[in-house]
Each structure stands twice: as structure tokens, then as C-alpha cells.
Amino acid sequence: MHLPLETSFERVRQAIHSYRNFIVTTHVNPDGDGIGSELGLSRFLQGLGKNASVLNSTPTPRNYQFLTKNGEVRLFDPQNPTQHLMEAEAIFILDISKWERLGPMKEVIRNHPAIKICIDHHPLNGDFADVNLVCEDACASGQLVLELIDSMNGTLTREIAEPLYASILTDTGTFRFPNTNARTHAAAARLLSLNIDSSQIYEQIYERCSPGRVKLLGMSLCNLEYLHSGRLAWMMVTQAMMRQTGVEMEEVEGFVDIARGIRNVEASLLFLELSDERVKVSLRSKGDIDVNQFAGKFGGGGHRHASGILLNGPIGTAVNQVLQETHLLFQISHKLVS
Structure with a gap:
């Protein structure tokens, strides 16, 4: 109540x-x-x-x-x-x-x-x-x-x-x-x-980030991809990438916001491999895109423009599982403004 x-x-x-x-x-x-x-x-x-x-x-x-x-x-x-x-x-x-x-x-x-x-x-x-x-x-x-x-x-x-x-x-x-x-x-x-x-x-x-964080950010931006005519941007950070750059998991904070700042991008996703069988998905949006409602479909949540999801399984499975549903983000948006 x-x-x-x-x-x-x-x-x-x-x-x-x-x-x-x-x-x-x-x-x-x-x-x-x-x-x-x-x-x-x-x-x-x-x-x-x-x-x-x-x-x-x-x-x-x-x-x-x-x-x-x-x-x-x-x-x-x-x-x-x-x-x-x-x-x-x-x-x-x-x-x-x-x-x-x-x-x-x-x-x-x-x-x-x-x-x-x-x-x-x-x-x-x-x-x-x-x-x-x-x-x-x-x-x-x-x-x-x-x-x-x-x-x-x-x-x-x-x-x-x-x-x-x-x-x-x-x-x-x-x-x-x-x-x-x-x-x-x-x-x-x-x-x-x-x-x-x-x-x-x-x-x-x-303004106290490590050189490794900058390198990891560059690596993750190199694998940045777009969907839905450029309205959605997504990238991933794997355990191997963090080991290669010597970066702790906490230093990945903020990566997803950079993708949201790209022109014409309305929603951004970051897939972070916590372990071989655990993945964190960070979601950000702007305008009418409600990532909180979308995250709820996977048991996650947060705010309208900033939410998170935790999924069990390999990172490749998590990426496929979430991305194949991202069209719903823009359907949700359409319903909200209709």
C-alpha cells in the first residue's frame, strides 16, 4: 500500500x-x-x-x-x-x-x-x-x-x-x-x-580513471553496433577484455552513457560479463523510450531512462535474448505517445 x-x-x-x-x-x-x-x-x-x-x-x-x-x-x-x-x-x-x-x-x-x-x-x-x-x-x-x-x-x-x-x-x-x-x-x-x-x-x-579503463572503453566502442535504423546502440565488455586491460568491473560504470550520447541514438545497451554464467545489462534512453518497462520483461528494473537487468547464462546467449526483443522498446514508446 x-x-x-x-x-x-x-x-x-x-x-x-x-x-x-x-x-x-x-x-x-x-x-x-x-x-x-x-x-x-x-x-x-x-x-x-x-x-x-x-x-x-x-x-x-x-x-x-x-x-x-x-x-x-x-x-x-x-x-x-x-x-x-x-x-x-x-x-x-x-x-x-x-x-x-x-x-x-x-x-x-x-x-x-x-x-x-x-x-x-x-x-x-x-x-x-x-x-x-x-x-x-x-x-x-x-x-x-x-x-x-x-x-x-x-x-x-x-x-x-x-x-x-x-x-x-x-x-x-x-x-x-x-x-x-x-x-x-x-x-x-x-x-x-x-x-x-x-x-x-x-x-x-x-577524473581519476586508470589508463586501463580508457583502453577498455576504446575496445568496447570498437565493437559498438547499431539496430533499428540507428535508434539503438549496443556494445559488450567481456571478462577477457577486462583481463587484457587490467580493469576492475567497477570501472565500466558510465560506458553505456557514452553510447546514448550518439546522434540519433535513442536507447543504448551495455552487456557486461560478470562471470561465465552471469551477465549484467545496463540500459539507457532518452525521449519517450521507457527502458524500465522493457527491463521488467526480463526481471530487471530501475528508472524510465536508466535501468538494469541481470541474466544467467553465457554472454552470447544474453545478447541474443535481449536484442531479439529490442523492437519492443520502440513499440512501448509508440504506445506512450499515441
Whole structure:
């Protein structure tokens, strides 16, 4: 059941007032919004005198590690659950509303007796958590965390503002994506008023790539192909390509957006080989093309213009499976504008 947004804010505020021990987490392979929103929230809770720990199932990508303090983000170990997790009274799940996206933490969190609170800006997948603070109009989960803090008349410090700014910066594509609006810029201005160094944050995230990443990008662009009279562009990155260039999987982030920027391209796909039997498909679009609806046909999802799919099987099978259905992207678009 979807509650009015203010009702959801109030339920979250009540939980914060009622409990002392919190776990804050996000999805596997966390992006800037996942990392930024959980760091901002956990630091705010600590400022209230709460015990709040960030616990993730996969490591923080290298380009976001500057946001964290030593030991601030703990890595989940299924064989050795932390004392913080066992004692948690409330668990915040940020930037996702699907249990599967918690990876190896899925069952542990789902079956934990603590109250579960979701803060997200993706479409809600049924009754996900006990409390769902979900607003699809928000540009990022970090924006909702900022609005939660302000709704509590909370103290916003530079240490809280920096990761929340990174959250908004990355999930709006540096304020380029259609989810950028007056509310977005008002939130950014609020955070910038704390004298955070926006240029340094941008540089740390976007201008510290390895030479291997540049080489891998060149290789992937060399295999770029087009379908549907140039309206769709797709490319792939294999395990062999990453080994050849010495690149970690996290460094592939952003490749799919480059393909979307090509003239006349309305949708772009990137097939990333996670293992011999696991493939991640990143989808981007512009205009009326709804990649979220298309991704849903394969059990994936996200936003209208940015979504993802996880498929089991070899990368060649995944490519064939998805590409043979891409005509539906443009049928979906036609229905939306008819």
C-alpha cells in the first residue's frame, strides 16, 4: 500500500526517535547514490547519539572511497555476522526496493526481527519493507535523506553534506538527466551552503580513471553496433577484455552513457560479463523510450531512462535474448505517445 509521502516521512521520524541501534545498507555494487545516501544518513543518526553502522555486501568502488572514513563501511560476512547487525533494532535499506539487490545479505536482512525501512526513488516493488519512504519524483535517494533531515530540523554538517551531494551529482548524471529539476538544484544549493568542495568531489569521482579503463572503453566502442535504423546502440565488455586491460568491473560504470550520447541514438545497451554464467545489462534512453518497462520483461528494473537487468547464462546467449526483443522498446514508446 502506497502511503502519502508525508505519512511515510512521519513513520521514519518515529522509528528514528524510538530506536537506538541502526544498520544502514544499500544494493550490491553500490553506486554514488547508494554510498552517498547511506553515509549521509548514518552520520546524521550518529549525530543524534544513535548507534549506526553501514554494512554492505560488496566493497565500495575505488572512485567513492574518498567519501568514507577508515572502517566506516563494514563488509558483510555471512560466516561471521557483526555484533552491530545482531543488535540492530531498525535497518535502513537505501536506493533499492527489491530484496534480490541485497545480494548475499538478502535472507539475513529479510528475516531479521528489526523493523525494515526503505528509502528509495525507484518504483516500489510491492510491499517491500515495513516502512517505505519512496518518491519516484526525487532525483536520488540522497535527496530524500536530505529532506528527512530537514523535516526533523536536524543539524546538517559538512561531513553529512559531502556524500549527499555526491549522491545527487552522480544519479543526475552531473545534473544532465531528466530527473534534474528545481527541487534538485535547491537540494544541491542547500548542500553547497555547507562549503563542500564540489569541484574536488567531481574530480574524485569522474577524473581519476586508470589508463586501463580508457583502453577498455576504446575496445568496447570498437565493437559498438547499431539496430533499428540507428535508434539503438549496443556494445559488450567481456571478462577477457577486462583481463587484457587490467580493469576492475567497477570501472565500466558510465560506458553505456557514452553510447546514448550518439546522434540519433535513442536507447543504448551495455552487456557486461560478470562471470561465465552471469551477465549484467545496463540500459539507457532518452525521449519517450521507457527502458524500465522493457527491463521488467526480463526481471530487471530501475528508472524510465536508466535501468538494469541481470541474466544467467553465457554472454552470447544474453545478447541474443535481449536484442531479439529490442523492437519492443520502440513499440512501448509508440504506445506512450499515441
